[in-house]
Amino acid sequence: MKWSKRAAAxxxxxxxxxxxxxxxxxxxxxxxxxEQETTAQQxxxxxxxxxxxETxETxETxExxKTxETxExxKTxExxETxExxETxETxETxETxxxxQQEPVALRTDHSAFMSGYPNGKFGVNDSLTWAQTSVVLxxxxxxxxxxDLPCTYTDVKETDWFYQAVTTLASRGILTDAGGAFHPNxxxxxxxxxxxxVRLVGVDENAVSSFSDVAQSDPIYPSVSTAxxxxxxxxxxxxxxxxNAALTRAESVVVFGRVLDRKMDxxxxxxxxxxxxxxxxxxxxxxxxxxxxxxxxxxxxxNEDGTETWNSYTPSYPISLTYSGKTVxxxxxxxTKPYHVPEKDDGGKDITHWMTPNGxxxxxxxxxxxxxxxYVAWYAPKLMTAHNQYISGYGKNQFGPQxxxxxxxxxxxxxxxxxxxxxxxxPCDFPDVPAGxxxxxxxKTLASRGFVATGEAFExxxxxxxxxxxxxxxxxxxxxxRDSQFTDVGADDPYYHxxxxxxxxxxxGGFGxxxxxxNEPLTRTQAVTVYNxxxxxxxxxxxxxxxxxxxxxxxxxxxxxxxxxxxxxxxTHTYKKNGDAEAWSEYTHKYTESVSWESSxxxxxxxxxxxxxxxxxxxxxxxxxxxxYSTGLKESYINGKGYxxxxxxxxxxxxxxxxxxxxxxxxxxxxxxKTFICGTGKDxxxxxxxxxxxxxxxxxxxxxxxxxxxxVRFYPNTGYAFHSRLYYPNYNGLKDKRIGFxxxxxxxxxxxxxxxxxxxxxxxxxxxxxx
Numbered sequence: 185m186k187w188s189k190r191a192a193a194x195x196x197x198x199x200x201x202x203x204x205x206x207x208x209x210x211x212x213x214x215x216x217x218x219e220q221e222t223t224a225q226q227x228x229x230x231x232x233x234x235x236x237x238e239t240x241e242t243x244e245t246x247e248x249x250k251t252x253e254t255x256e257x258x259k260t261x262e263x264x265e266t267x268e269x270x271e272t273x274e275t276x277e278t279x280e281t282x283x284x285x286q287q288e289p290v291a292l293r294t295d296h297s298a299f300m301s302g303y304p305n306g307k308f309g310v311n312d313s314l315t316w317a318q319t320s321v322v323l324x325x326x327x328x329x330x331x332x333x334d335l336p337c338t339y340t341d342v343k344e345t346d347w348f349y350q351a352v353t354t355l356a357s358r359g360i361l362t363d364a365g366g367a368f369h370p371n372x373x374x375x376x377x378x379x380x381x382x383x384v385r386l387v388g389v390d391e392n393a394v395s396s397f398s399d400v401a402q403s404d405p406i407y408p409s410v411s412t413a414x415x416x417x418x419x420x421x422x423x424x425x426x427x428x429x430n431a432a433l434t435r436a437e438s439v440v441v442f443g444r445v446l447d448r449k450m451d452x453x454x455x456x457x458x459x460x461x462x463x464x465x466x467x468x469x470x471x472x473x474x475x476x477x478x479x480x481x482x483x484x485x486x487x488x489n490e491d492g493t494e495t496w497n498s499y500t501p502s503y504p505i506s507l508t509y510s511g512k513t514v515x516x517x518x519x520x521x522t523k524p525y526h527v528p529e530k531d532d533g534g535k536d537i538t539h540w541m542t543p544n545g546x547x548x549x550x551x552x553x554x555x556x557x558x559x560x561y562v563a564w565y566a567p568k569l570m571t572a573h574n575q576y577i578s579g580y581g582k583n584q585f586g587p588q589x590x591x592x593x594x595x596x597x598x599x600x601x602x603x604x605x606x607x608x609x610x611x612x613p614c615d616f617p618d619v620p621a622g623x624x625x626x627x628x629x630k631t632l633a634s635r636g637f638v639a640t641g642e643a644f645e646x647x648x649x650x651x652x653x654x655x656x657x658x659x660x661x662x663x664x665x666x667x668r669d670s671q672f673t674d675v676g677a678d679d680p681y682y683h684x685x686x687x688x689x690x691x692x693x694x695g696g697f698g699x700x701x702x703x704x705n706e707p708l709t710r711t712q713a714v715t716v717y718n719x720x721x722x723x724x725x726x727x728x729x730x731x732x733x734x735x736x737x738x739x740x741x742x743x744x745x746x747x748x749x750x751x752x753x754x755x756x757x758t759h760t761y762k763k764n765g766d767a768e769a770w771s772e773y774t775h776k777y778t779e780s781v782s783w784e785s786s787x788x789x790x791x792x793x794x795x796x797x798x799x800x801x802x803x804x805x806x807x808x809x810x811x812x813x814x815y816s817t818g819l820k821e822s823y824i825n826g827k828g829y830x831x832x833x834x835x836x837x838x839x840x841x842x843x844x845x846x847x848x849x850x851x852x853x854x855x856x857x858x859x860k861t862f863i864c865g866t867g868k869d870x871x872x873x874x875x876x877x878x879x880x881x882x883x884x885x886x887x888x889x890x891x892x893x894x895x896x897x898v899r900f901y902p903n904t905g906y907a908f909h910s911r912l913y914y915p916n917y918n919g920l921k922d923k924r925i926g927f928x929x930x931x932x933x934x935x936x937x938x939x940x941x942x943x944x945x946x947x948x949x950x951x952x953x954x955x956x957x
Contacts, residue, residue: 291328300480306516308464310436317348317370324351333357339368377429384409397427436473439480450475451496462502462517509563538566545612585739590649590707594625601628610635616644653681653704656688666690672702711748714755725754726770732818831953862940867932896945
C-alpha cells in the first residue's frame with residue numbers, strides 16, 4: 185500500500201471496548217495469529233510500529249524534509265485568506281498543509297479509562313494484526329474532541345452504513361487520515377510503519393530527529409516520522425537493529441506504543457499485589473506486554489509521579505466468570521458492573537445450548553447479569569421428550585378426573601418425568617428436606633432437580649399447588665428463552681418468572697385471561713396443565729374419535745362440551761395416529777391401567793381394551809390374551825345402523841372376528857343401541873367362523889362329549905353345528921379344560937365366558953339377527 189493514498193489510520197482493534205465494532209470482533213474471536221519470534225525475546229523493542237520499506241516512494245507527506253526550512257513557509261499560517269493557499273493540501277509534495285493541524289498537537293483523552301478489551305473467548309489477541317478500519321475506530325474514540333473538521337472525505341469504499349464510517353470521516357476531515365480521493369481499503373492490515381506515521385501525525389514531525397534503524401534509511405520517506413517516534417521514546421526497534429516497517433502491527437505492540445503516546449504506565453505495585461485485575465488467558469505475567477495490556481484494558485484513576493511512574497488511586501476490579509461446556513471450563517475476567525458481551529450459543533460439537541445454569545440449577549443468562557462477584561455457569565441442553573402418544577395422566581377413583589382441581593408440585597413433576605426419554609440422574613443437587621425416601625414422587629422430583637428443571641436449596645413442598653408461574657418456569661427449560669416484551673399487564677420485567685412466562689406465551693403454550701392478565705400466582709388446574717403439555721408435545725387430538733368415546737374412556741366429571749375435554753382425552757388416552765395437517769386421525773386407542781386384567785370378567789377385560797377405528801373381519805392380534813381390541817360405542821352403533829341391519833326381535837348380535845368380541849344391541853333398524861360387549865374366541869384359522877348375516881335358531885342346556893363338555897349353548901346358522909357356548913370343560917363339566925379366550929381358538933363356534941353365554945341364553949330370543957364380520 186502507498187502511504188500517500190493511505191495516510192494512516194488508528195490504533196488497536198480486535199475486541200476493544202468500542203460499541204461500534206462488535207461484528208468485527210465476533211468474526212475474529214477465535215483467530216489468533218502466530219507469535220512473532222522476536223517479540224518474546226525483545227520485550228522493549230517488540231512494541232514498535234512498521235511501514236513498507238519496499239515502497240519508499242509511497243508516503244509523500246514525509247518526502248519533504250527540506251520544507252520546514254524554506255523561508256517562505258512561515259507566511260502560510262499568516263495568510264489563510266490568500267486564494268492560492270487552498271491549493272496547498274492537494275499538492276502531495278507540499279507538507280505544510282497536512283502538517284498545519286499538527287502544529288498544535290491533536291488532543292487525546294487524558295482520563296485513564298480502558299481503551300482496549302479482549303475477545304469473547306477470554307484472549308487479548310496479543311499477536312493479532314489490526315485493520316485500518318479497526319485502528320481508525322479506536323483512535324477516533326480516543327480523541328478529546330470528536331468534532332468534524334473542514335477537510336473533505338471522499339474515500340470510495342467508505343459508506344454511511346459502515347460501522348467505521350463516523351471514525352474514518354472524522355479523522356479524514358481533521359487531516360489525521362489523508363484522503364487522496366481513492367479507496368480506503370478498510371480491511372487491509374496496517375503495518376508498523378503506517379502506524380508510526382499516524383501517531384507522529386498527531387504531534388507533528390520533528391525534522392531534527394534522527395534514528396539509526398538499519399532498514400530505515402535517511403532517504404526513506406518515512407524516516408522523519410520513525411525518527412520522531414524514536415526520539416520521543418515511543419519505539420526502539422529490534423535487537424538486530426531493524427525497525428521492520430512492513431511487518432503487520434500486533435495488538436500487543438499497539439498498546440505499548442499507545443501507552444507511551446498517552447504517557448500511561450501501569451502501577452507496578454498494583455501489578456504485583458492486586459488479586460482482582462482483569463487478565464487474559466494469552467497474556468501471562470511473564471509476557472513482555474503484560475503491564476501495557478492491563479494498563480490499556482482496566483478502567484482506573486491514575487496520577488503521574490515525578491519519577492515517571494504512575495500510581496493508581498482506584499480501579500474497576502474484574503471477576504472470573506466461568507462457563508462449563510463441551511467437557512471444559514472457560515474462565516473470563518469481566519469488569520465489575522459490566523456484562524459479558526458474548527457467551528457461546530452452541531457447544532464445540534455444534535449442539536445448541538438451551539440455557540446457562542448456576543451450580544444449584546437456576547437459569548441465569550450471563551449476558552443479563554452485571555458482574556459483582558465471581559460466578560460459574562454450566563451449559564444446559566434440553567432433553568428429548570417422548571414422541572409416542574402415550575397416556576401421561578390418569579383420573580381418580582370412580583371415573584373422575586378433577587378438571588378444576590389444582591395440580592400439586594409433586595404431580596407436575598411426575599408428569600414431566602414420565603415424558604422424558606432419558607430418565608437418568610443429572611449433576612445438580614437434588615436433596616429436599618420434605619421429599620422422603622420411598623415417596624411415590626421421590627424419583628420424579630429428585631431426577632428433575634438433578635437435571636436442572638427444579639431449583640434446590642429449600643423445601644420442595646410436594647403437596648402444595650403449583651402456580652402458573654412455577655409451572656411455566658419448569659417447562660420453559662425445554663427451549664431457549666425468548667427476547668421480547670411481556671403481553672400481560674401483571675408480568676413486568678422485574679418479575680422473577682418474566683423470561684419463563686414470556687417464553688411460554690411466545691411458544692403458544694399458554695395464554696392469559698380475557699382481562700389481559702396472566703395471574704402468575706394463581707394455582708394451575710389439571711386441565712390447564714394437560715393443555716400446556718399437549719402443546720409442548722405437539723399433540724392436538726382427534727375430535728371426531730374423542731366425541732365417540734364411551735364411558736370406558738371418558739370421565740364422569742368431564743362433559744364432552746367442556747372446553748378442556750379434547751385436551752384431557754388426548755392426555756389420558758394412549759393412541760396411534762396419523763397427522764392430517766395439524767389434526768390427528770387416531771387408528772387405535774386405549775387406557776393404561778396399572779391393575780392386572782381379569783380374564784374371568786368381561787367388564788374388566790373390555791374396560792382395558794384398545795380401540796380401533798378401522799373395521800375389518802380379519803383378526804390382527806398376536807394370538808395371546810394380551811391382545812384386547814375393541815371399537816368405540818359410537819363406532820359400533822354407526823356401523824350397525826349404517827349397514828341397515830334389521831332383526832325380527834328387539835335384539836341384534838354382532839360377532840367381531842377382528843376384535844374377538846360379541847356385541848349385543850337393542851332397538852330397531854337404524855336405531856340400534858349398544859347394550860353389552862363380551863369377549864369371545866372365534867374359529868381358528870383352519871376352521872374359521874363363517875362371516876355373514878344369520879339368526880339364533882335354538883338353544884340347549886349344554887353339550888357333553890367324550891373329550892369335553894360346555895354349557896349353555898345358543899345355536900346360529902340353521903342346520904349347522906355353529907353355536908355360542910362356554911369355554912371347554914372336561915366331560916361331565918368336571919373342571920375347566922381350556923380357559924383360553926380372546927383370540928381365534930375354536931373349531932368354528934364362538935366361545936364365551938360363562939356369565940356372558942348365560943346372558944345370551946337367558947335374554948336373547950330365537951330369531952334375533954346375528955352378524956358375523
